[in-house]
Amino acid sequence: MEGFLQLILTLDMSIRLSVVLLLACLAGLFSERAGIVDIGLEGKMLIAAFFAAAVSFETGSAWMGVLAAMAASLAFSMIHAIASITYRGNQLISGVAVNFLASGLTVVIGNAWYRKGGQTPTLAGDARFREITLPFADALRDVPVLGPIYSDLISGQNALVYIAFAIVPLSWWILYRTRFGLRLRAVGENPASVDTAGISVVRMRYSALVITGILCGLAGAYLSTAQAAGFGREMTAGRGYIALAALIFAKWRPWYALGATLLFGLLEAISNLYPNIDVFGIFTIPVQFTQALPYILTVVILAGFIGKAIPPKAGGEPYVKEE
Amino acid sequence: MERMPKWADVFLVPFINLVLAFLVSGLVVLAIGENPLDAIYYMVKGAVGTTSGLGYTLYYATNYIFTGLAVAVAFQARLFNIGGEGQAAIAGIGVALVMLAFDWPAWWLALPFAIAGAAAFGAAWAFIPAWLQAKRGSHIVITTIMFNFIGAALMGYLLNGVLKNPNTQNAETVAFPKAAALPTAYDILAPLGIPFSKSAPLNISFILALICAWLVWLLIWRTRLGYQIRAFGQSESAARYAGISAVRVTIIAMLISGGLAGLLAINVVMGEQERLIKEFVEGAGFVGIAVALMGRSHPFGIVLAALLFGMLTQGGFELLWEMPGISKEMVLVIQALIILFTGALDNMVRVPVERMFLWLGKGRA
Numbered sequence: 001m002e003g004f005l006q007l008i009l010t011l012d013m014s015i016r017l018s019v020v021l022l023l024a025c026l027a028g029l030f031s032e033r034a035g036i037v038d039i040g041l042e043g044k045m046l047i048a049a050f051f052a053a054a055v056s057f058e059t060g061s062a063w064m065g066v067l068a069a070m071a072a073s074l075a076f077s078m079i080h081a082i083a084s085i086t087y088r089g090n091q092l093i094s095g096v097a098v099n100f101l102a103s104g105l106t107v108v109i110g111n112a113w114y115r116k117g118g119q120t121p122t123l124a125g126d127a128r129f130r131e132i133t134l135p136f137a138d139a140l141r142d143v144p145v146l147g148p149i150y151s152d153l154i155s156g157q158n159a160l161v162y163i164a165f166a167i168v169p170l171s172w173w174i175l176y177r178t179r180f181g182l183r184l185r186a187v188g189e190n191p192a193s194v195d196t197a198g199i200s201v202v203r204m205r206y207s208a209l210v211i212t213g214i215l216c217g218l219a220g221a222y223l224s225t226a227q228a229a230g231f232g233r234e235m236t237a238g239r240g241y242i243a244l245a246a247l248i249f250a251k252w253r254p255w256y257a258l259g260a261t262l263l264f265g266l267l268e269a270i271s272n273l274y275p276n277i278d279v280f281g282i283f284t285i286p287v288q289f290t291q292a293l294p295y296i297l298t299v300v301i302l303a304g305f306i307g308k309a310i311p312p313k314a315g316g317e318p319y320v321k322e323e
Numbered sequence: 324m325e326r327m328p329k330w331a332d333v334f335l336v337p338f339i340n341l342v343l344a345f346l347v348s349g350l351v352v353l354a355i356g357e358n359p360l361d362a363i364y365y366m367v368k369g370a371v372g373t374t375s376g377l378g379y380t381l382y383y384a385t386n387y388i389f390t391g392l393a394v395a396v397a398f399q400a401r402l403f404n405i406g407g408e409g410q411a412a413i414a415g416i417g418v419a420l421v422m423l424a425f426d427w428p429a430w431w432l433a434l435p436f437a438i439a440g441a442a443a444f445g446a447a448w449a450f451i452p453a454w455l456q457a458k459r460g461s462h463i464v465i466t467t468i469m470f471n472f473i474g475a476a477l478m479g480y481l482l483n484g485v486l487k488n489p490n491t492q493n494a495e496t497v498a499f500p501k502a503a504a505l506p507t508a509y510d511i512l513a514p515l516g517i518p519f520s521k522s523a524p525l526n527i528s529f530i531l532a533l534i535c536a537w538l539v540w541l542l543i544w545r546t547r548l549g550y551q552i553r554a555f556g557q558s559e560s561a562a563r564y565a566g567i568s569a570v571r572v573t574i575i576a577m578l579i580s581g582g583l584a585g586l587l588a589i590n591v592v593m594g595e596q597e598r599l600i601k602e603f604v605e606g607a608g609f610v611g612i613a614v615a616l617m618g619r620s621h622p623f624g625i626v627l628a629a630l631l632f633g634m635l636t637q638g639g640f641e642l643l644w645e646m647p648g649i650s651k652e653m654v655l656v657i658q659a660l661i662i663l664f665t666g667a668l669d670n671m672v673r674v675p676v677e678r679m680f681l682w683l684g685k686g687r688a
Contacts (some may be wrong), residue, residue, distance in 0.1 A: 039405075039464070050443070069652040092403055095658050096612055099383035111650040112355035115402035118650065151637055169347070176339030202324035241468055248465065284482075299451075302469075304459035 002201045008148050015157065016227060017272075018265025020045070020219050024243030025250065025316030027170050027215035031086045033175065033252060034208030035188035037091045038079055041216055041238025045177035048073040048220025050106040052115065053120040056127040066160075070261055074137045076102065078212030085205050099240075107233050118233035120224070129158035131225035160222045167215070169181055171254040188312035190282070191319040193196030201319045220245075245298035248309045249319040264294045296317035333624075334583035337665055339672045346658035347382070351656055357648050363559060370634035370643020371540065376641065378508055378523020383607075384626075384633030385525075385590045388532040390540050391613025391629050393584035395620040401556040406467025407584035408608030409474030409509040410445040414585025417444030417480065418592045419496050419599035425502035436530075437593050437614075445585020446578040448474060453577030457570040463645040470682055471608075482601050491557060496599040505594040528590035532629075535583060542579070543622075544560040552576050584608060610636075613658050632658065 024041045031038040037141075048069035056065030076098050083094040107118035114120055133154035138301040141151040176180040186194045195201050224231045248265055270277075271290040276316035278284050301309050349359035390407045397404035404410075417440035425435040452466035481487075483492035490497075495624045508525040512518070543549040555562040555572040563569060591603050610632055615629070618624030639654035664672070 039468070047540060049392075079663070083663065087668055089667035091667075093612070093616065096405070096609070097663035097667055100609070100613075100659030100662060102653055104652045104659055106655075107650050107652035108351065108355060111652075112357075112648060122518070135449060150506060187444040224427070238472060241472065244465065245469060286480050287485075288476040288480040293471045295472045295476075299455070299466055299469050299473075300463070303455050303459045303465060304461070 004176045005150050008152050008206050010273060011189055012153050012156075013269040013273065014262060014266040015153070016265075019161050019269045020223055020227065020239050021243050021246055021261035021264055022258060023164050023215050023219035023304045024223065024240055025246045025261050026167055026295045027212045027219065027253060028247045029171065029210040029250075030184070030208045030215070031253060032141040032315055033312055034184050034205050034245065035049070035191060035312055035317070035319070036041055036080070036084055036205055036209060036211060037095070037316045038080065038209075039092060039095035039241075039244060040076065041133075041212075041243055042101035042236050042238065043095075044076045044213065044216035045101030045223065045240055046099075046102040046221040046234070046236045047076055047105055049224035049235055050110060050120070050220075050231045051223040052217075052221035053123060055268065056108070056123055056225050056231075057121050058127070062127055062129050062221075064216065069221035073209065073217035073220060074200065077209045077216070081206050081209040082316065084226065085209075085228040088320065091316055091318075093176035103193060103234065106231070110231065110233070117232075120231040123225060123229045127225070128229055129222075131156045131158055132162075140238050160218065160226050163218070164222070165258075168254050170256045175254065180207075181239050188253070191314050195319075195321060199320070205319075206229045207251070216258055239297055242294050245294055248298055248311075249301055251309050252312060257279075267291075325540070326677045331676060332679060333619065336669070336673050339621065339676070340665040340669065341617070341661065343672070344657065344664045347660050347664075348653070349429075350656045352649060355648065357646060362402065362642060362649055362653070365642050366635070366638030369645070370524075370638040373520065374518065375520035375523045376637055378520050378525040379640075380591070380630070380633040381529055381596070382524045382526070382633070383416040384629045385529045385638040386530045386587050386607040387610055387614045387629035387632045388536060388626055389587040389590070390584050390607050390613075391614030391618060391625040392535055392622065393608075394582045394611045394615035395618065395622070395625055396539060396543070396583065397550070397576055398615055398620045399549075399556050400552045401559070401574055402573065402578060403437040403464050403578060404449065404467055404578075404580045404584075405464055405612065406449060406474075406608070407587075407611045408579075408604050408606070409467070409471035410448045410581040410584040411587040411604045411608055412471075412474050412478050413448040414441040414445035414588040415592045415599050415603055416436075416478070416486070417441050417585065419486065419499075419590045420502060422499040422593060423496065425500075427500045430503045432577065433447060434589075434593075437589060441585040441588045442582035443585075444452075446582040448573070449577045449581025449584070453574045453581075455523050456577075457573040478601050482599065484611040486599065486661050488598070494601045499593065500600045503593075503598055505589075507594075525592065525593040526562040526594035528586075528594045531586065531589065533626065535586065538628050539583070540622040551654055557581070584611070610658060613662045613666075617661060 018130040024045055028038055029042050051071035051269040052065035055068035056062050080094050080098055084091040110118040110120060137151040137155035140147050175185060183194060183199055183204055187201055191201045223235055240266055246257060246260040249260040267290055269289050275287040276284050352359040352362050362685065369376050371377050384450055393407050394404055418437050421436045421440035422433065431637055448470060452463050452470055455461040455466055456463040486496050488495055488497040505526045508523060509519045509521045540629055543553060551567045551572055555567055561568060592599055596603060614628040617628035635654050635657055641650040642649055643651045
């Protein structure tokens with residue numbers, strides 16, 4: 001029983017840590033499926049996290065924070081869109097610029113507003129997302145096995161967690177069951193054919209980056225108003241890049257993205273809860289290895305040693321309309 | 324027919340990009356209620372107003388020359404090496420191993436070995452992504468990003484383990500032999516009767532950086548290998564047709580790139596800190612991207628751009644004292660805008676400038 005509760009605790013932490021990765025990964029999915037490589041997920045999440053915390057603090061409402069986060073992230077996504085779609089600039093360079101801009105602006109604005117070295121004031125009450133207790137969670141706690149799973153794992157998460165998990169089937173439905181999704185995927189594989197069919201490549205790609213912006217906004221808001229109680233400088237700490245890794249791991253598919261981000265969340269939870277793992281007293285797995293494992297796994301997958309990850313064909317190339 | 328004269332391509336367009344970046348930066352400063360002109364004044368004064376400031380400016384510029392050249396050599400082969408950060412960090416291990424292997428009696432004896440250590444370790448960290456790109460088709464941007472994180476984890480592991488100085492809580496090695504400390508600007512200039520700040524970290528690595536810039540110029544524009552790298556960068560299929568091996572060019576360009584990024588460790592680890600500290604690269608690998616973009620991947624341009632970014636970094640620190648309302652992270656905003664305008668939004672300026680020259684050309688004919 002002791003071990004089982006420990007497992008529930010680890011899984012609960014994995015879920016909490018994987019939500020940011022999941023939202024960012026889905027954000028990257030829409031952009032890359034439309035043929036726009038986005039290494040600026042990190043920056044968009046960071047600026048979103050800042051504005052979520054600042055606006056939640058000022059208004060006292062976490063939901064207002066979410067709206068602000070989406071707006072900020074959307075603005076950054078549009079910088080990327082203008083640079084890489086309208087002006088056909090290098091998408092990687094634009095992404096790097098977005099990340100730098102967010103790193104700098106969050107601290108500059110944060111310090112100008114709150115004079116706390118870039119931090120926002122601590123959030124309390126309705127300015128944060130709090131845990132929601134699902135019906136019968138308390139009553140069912142004592143049921144063996146299923147009780148703790150329902151009461152401690154499924155129940156007791158905050159609203160953004162449930163929203164994030166709901167976005168997975170929604171993304172799948174949009175991408176594979178709607179005309180918009182079909183066109184979006186086509187634009188990432190063969191933009192010329194989409195253009196020939198009389199559909200605007202530019203408009204499709206802009207739409208994709210709007211979705212990317214909104215999802216990164218949710219991810220950032222989750223970081224600063226649900227997972228933590230306020231913004232801290234560089235609080236995304238490379239999660240945008242892990243999300244990118246998860247996207248490759250997921251082979252650019254929504255359900256796989258859920259699996260990949262849960263796995264990476266689990267690895268992060270393990271490295272937090274059990275820093276150095278002793279293997280039968282023979283050797284120790286150092287915490288740094290567990291931390292680096294998502295990146296190592298991604299490189300192995302990319303190298304094609306275990307399965308092959310094939311990115312959307314037109315990814316990274318600006319589309320030049322034929323005259 | 325050329326669309327615009329060469330001077331416009333090399334100077335006018337980058338200049339307009341730079342002006343736009345600074346204008347938007349100025350708007351950010353205005354928006355947080357400070358005076359941008361005052362900010363510029365204090366930054367320039369802090370960066371070059373004293374020999375101490377100048378010493379720091381050139382010290383940072385040294386780092387940026389190395390990382391800028393690293394990004395540029397890869398750019399010439401149309402490879403985006405975003406892993407300078409990790410390559411420089413791992414190179415620090417190479418420097419530390421060399422410096423701690425012997426009780427070096429003199430710096431000039433240690434320096435060649437330290438350079439070899441730094442370049443070899445930096446190049447080794449670039450080799451795996453290069454090999455994976457060339458042989459397995461894994462995208463080098465993603466793999467070099469991943470290797471930055473793997474490198475950071477490896478550094479953390481070693482500096483908390485076998486390489487750790489047992490007498491301190493910090494994740495760092497023991498100090499290097501005192502006799503092997505690189506001569507600083509003060510040490511070099513004092514015998515000549517030129518006064519220079521004793522505290523500034525500027526050291527002989529600056530000259531090494533300038534030599535590297537010259538060597539890169541020789542390599543890219545005066546050797547067969549450089550020609551192959553450029554040809555491959557211009558058109559992969561044409562280069563293949565001309566019998567240039569894609570695998571060979573990719574791997575060699577990335578080895579040189581990683582080695583150059585690694586030399587940053589000479590300046591910081593051997594020249595300034597004189598022991599290996601975990602987070603010594605401090606983003607210089609990423610700044611190299613901005614430097615290479617602004618310098619148009621040409622060593623001369625890179626040296627100029629590195630000086631500008633050195634001024635910005637040092638000026639940013641000084642700004643903190645004079646105008647506490649502006650954080651030193653304002654420098655990051657300026658760097659971001661320079662990357663954005665000179666890199667990603669280049670066509671926004673280039674196309675209208677081209678049209679203007681076409682229009683002028685028509686008027687004359």
